[in-house]
Amino acid sequence: MIGIFLTGTVLISCGLIFNRNRAISYVLVCAYIALLWGLGLYEWFHVNDVELGFFRTDSLGLLLLLALCLVALPALFHGFRYLEKHNTDETPHSKGLFFGAMVLLISACAMAYLSDHIAVTWIFTEITTLSASVLIYHHRNIRALEGVWKYVFLCAISITFIYVGILFLSLSMKKAGLTDMSFGSLYDNRTLLDPYWLKLSFLFIFTGFTVKFGLVPMYTAGIDAKDKAPAPAGALLSSILMNLGFISVYRMYGIMAHTPLQSWATIIMIISGGLSVFVAAVYMTRIKNIKRMLAYSSIEHMGLVVLGLSAGGIGVYAAILHVLLHTFVKPALFFQYNQIYWVYQSKSINDVGNYFKFNKTGAIVVLLAFFSATAMPPSGLFVSEFLIFQSLLEAHLLPLLILVIVLLTLIIWGFGSNTFKLLFTPPATIDESAVPAISPWESFSQFALLALSVYLAYNPPVELVTLIQEAVKLVQ
Numbered sequence: 104m105i106g107i108f109l110t111g112t113v114l115i116s117c118g119l120i121f122n123r124n125r126a127i128s129y130v131l132v133c134a135y136i137a138l139l140w141g142l143g144l145y146e147w148f149h150v151n152d153v154e155l156g157f158f159r160t161d162s163l164g165l166l167l168l169l170a171l172c173l174v175a176l177p178a179l180f181h182g183f184r185y186l187e188k189h190n191t192d193e194t195p196h197s198k199g200l201f202f203g204a205m206v207l208l209i210s211a212c213a214m215a216y217l218s219d220h221i222a223v224t225w226i227f228t229e230i231t232t233l234s235a236s237v238l239i240y241h242h243r244n245i246r247a248l249e250g251v252w253k254y255v256f257l258c259a260i261s262i263t264f265i266y267v268g269i270l271f272l273s274l275s276m277k278k279a280g281l282t283d284m285s286f287g288s289l290y291d292n293r294t295l296l297d298p299y300w301l302k303l304s305f306l307f308i309f310t311g312f313t314v315k316f317g318l319v320p321m322y323t324a325g326i327d328a329k330d331k332a333p334a335p336a337g338a339l340l341s342s343i344l345m346n347l348g349f350i351s352v353y354r355m356y357g358i359m360a361h362t363p364l365q366s367w368a369t370i371i372m373i374i375s376g377g378l379s380v381f382v383a384a385v386y387m388t389r390i391k392n393i394k395r396m397l398a399y400s401s402i403e404h405m406g407l408v409v410l411g412l413s414a415g416g417i418g419v420y421a422a423i424l425h426v427l428l429h430t431f432v433k434p435a436l437f438f439q440y441n442q443i444y445w446v447y448q449s450k451s452i453n454d455v456g457n458y459f460k461f462n463k464t465g466a467i468v469v470l471l472a473f474f475s476a477t478a479m480p481p482s483g484l485f486v487s488e489f490l491i492f493q494s495l496l497e498a499h500l501l502p503l504l505i506l507v508i509v510l511l512t513l514i515i516w517g518f519g520s521n522t523f524k525l526l527f528t529p530p531a532t533i534d535e536s537a538v539p540a541i542s543p544w545e546s547f548s549q550f551a552l553l554a555l556s557v558y559l560a561y562n563p564p565v566e567l568v569t570l571i572q573e574a575v576k577l578v579q
Contacts, residue, residue, distance in 0.1 A: 104145040105154045105217065111138045112210040120203035126448040127204065132179055135206050142213065159219035159287065161511065162573035163350055163423065165218045170430045172342045173555070175209050177548035181438050182335040184545070196205050205336065212343045216350055219285045220294035221272065221308075224351055229313065231344060233260040238336035240327050250331030257324035261314035263522075268307030275300035286354050301359070305368055308355050309375075316348025317405045319378040329398040330450075334441045337394060338434035341401045349408065349426050356412065372413040377503060379406030384510040387517035390453045394445065396521060397436050400476055403514055404429050404484070406446040410507065411491035412578070418494025419575045424560070425487035427571075431556040432475045432484060435549040439468045442541050443525070445534065452521045456530035464543040466526050468471040471553050473522045477515045483560030495563050533563075 115135045122128055130341035146160040153159045158181060160168070182205060186193045211230040218224040232255065240251040273284065280286065289296070290456040314321035325345075345390075352372075359368040381402035390396050408425050411418035440450075442465045447455045459466040478484040495504040559567060 104142060104149075104160050105214070108138060108142045108210070109214070109383075111135070112206060115207045116203045116210075119206060120201070124200055125195075128198065131181075132183075132202060132206075134387065136176060136179065139175055139209065139213070140172050142301060143169050146217065153219070154217075155516045157223045157285075158214070159285075160217050160218045161219075161577075162570040163577070164355065166427060166567075166570050166574065167215055167343075167346045167350055167430075170214055170346070170427055171209065171216070172366040174338070174342055174430060174434050177438060177552070178209075178335050178338050178434065179205065180548065181338075181441060181577060182333070184340045185333055185335055185441055185477075197243075200237055201241055201333070201336075204234045205339070207234035208238065208336075208339060209343065212339075212347050215347045215574060218489050219287060221269055221284055221286065221289075221355075224434045224482075225262070225269060228265065228312075228347065228351070229262055231315070231347065232262065235332075235340060235344065237337075238340075239332045241333055241336070242331070247331050250327040254324045254328045254395045257321055258314055259340060261311040261321050261324075264307045264311030266311075268309075271300045271307060272296075275304060286357075286467055289358050289362075293361050296358075296362070298362070298364060301362070302364055302367065305355055306365070306371065309368075309371060312351045313375065314348070315344055316409075316410060317345050317379070317402050318348075318375045319382060319406075320375075321399055322379065322382065322402050325401070326395060326398045328370040329401075329437075330392065330394045334394070334437045334444070337397075337440075338437035341433045341437060342430045345405060346426060346430060349405070352409075352450070353412070353574075353577070360578040368460055369413045369415075372409045373500075373503070374377070376406040376409030376413060377506070379403070379409070380507055380510050380514075384513045384517075387514050390517070392519070393452060393455075393521070393525075394437075394440060394451050396452075396518065397433065397440070398434075400514070400518065401429070401433055403511070404433075404476075407491055407507070408490060411487075412495070414491070414494035414498040414500060415579065416494045416497050417490050419578055420571055421487045421490030421494060423571050423574055425484065425491065428483045428487055428556045428560055431552040431559075432472065433443035435552040436470065436472045436476060439465055439472065439546065442545055443469075445541065446538055447530065452524055454530060454532075455525045455526040456533075458526050461535075461538050462541045464546045465541060468549045469522060469526060472549065473518065475553055475556060477518055478511075479515075481557060481561070483493045483556035 115131050115408045118131050150160050186198050215224050215227040236251050236255055238248045275297040278297045314324050325484045329340050379402050383399045386399045408422045411422035446461050475482040478488040
């Protein structure tokens with residue numbers, strides 16, 4: 104199935120790039136959605152089957168693939184709405200590039216989830232960089248050029264770090280007489296790996312993947328990317344692309360977790376996670392750019408995920424659940440941003456206000472999404488965040504827990520002050536006669552995603568719990 108999916112992806116992407124007919128573009132995108140969902144359904148019934156020698160669907164990969172399938176549908180839909188209604192100066196060429204790049208980005212993330220080989224994961228990670236760069240540069244202005252240049256530069260450094268880490272990993276395997284770099288082989292022979300080279304390998308690979316994961320030290324690339332890219336693309340960058348970084352780090356940590364190096368790797372991740380939450384708190388208390396605020400919110404959540412993973416115990420389960428729920432919550436905010444910008448023609452919080460007056464349905468989405476993103480009850484993220492706090496307490500990391508709670512309080516204050524300014528405070532200047540009428544149906548996908556995050560947290564299906572528990576066994 105993966106061979107069919109990759110072939111179909113290339114053909115559909117090329118068709119979108121070179122096609123100039125609107126109807127054919129619709130057909131190609133619908134065909135891709137069918138192909139993607141077909142892949143998800145096939146992998147559901149073929150867990151742990153090896154395909155093409157380099158791919159094997161484990162429980163975590165399947166979870167993230169199914170989440171990707173759910174998010175890709177509204178992302179492509181809102182992509183069409185953005186290009187045809189919100190950004191009417193598009194050309195057939197720019198539309199083709201946009202959707203071709205989105206298809207490649209989604210497919211590369213899907214293949215990285217299913218990859219059972221560290222080098223293959225590295226290849227598809229590089230493909231996400233190239234496809235994301237096209238989306239970031241979509242507006243083709245000086246700010247987009249600055250954003251894509253920073254993104255490509257930092258991603259080039261990070262991909263080099265990962266490559267060096269793979270070389271160190273091969274050296275640790277060489278002393279053990281191993282040649283197979285699949286994750287399955289590495290897990291089975293983890294006690295034979297040379298500790299010195301394995302330590303260096305984890306350090307470089309972890310650092311390299313922080314650019315996708317959205318963690319200190321490489322987090323800055325993602326902030327500029329989500330700010331400059333169109334909102335539907337930003338939704339993908341803040342969800343499925345960050346999940347690629349998570350699953351890659353998780354699999355490497357799974358190797359370290361069953362060696363004497365676990366405590367050392369845990370310290371590295373705690374430092375990165377703690378600093379990520381700190382950075383998010385510092386910027387979110389002062390930031391005025393709505394899209395960058397959403398981007399820093401993602402940094403906060405990924406920092407919490409790493410802290411839960413580092414703490415162990417129930418924290419590993421909570422980290423996976425948190426990633427899954429965040430995959431649905433954050434795109435809802437980015438999709439809604441399209442409507443916000445359409446009303447005010449600005450991304451600055453100083454230029455917006457009284458959103459309830461101009462778009463009641465969208466304002467309800469913003470309010471619900473604020474509670475969801477800040478993990479306030481009844482947000483689904485409240486459940487996973489509470490479990491992460493519990494794991495930090497059980498791991499006797501009380502000072503770290505107190506610090507994180509203080510930082511999260513600052514984040515809620517910064518996020519909340521901007522959100523309520525958008526919803527209730529009158530804007531400085533606005534021509535109300537020029538405000539377009541927005542259909543309530545534009546917000547349907549956001550309600551659905553937020554409702555799904557709550558449902559999965561408070562009433563998780565047995566299959567979901569089983570898959571997460573299977574994934575937890577990798578590190579425990």
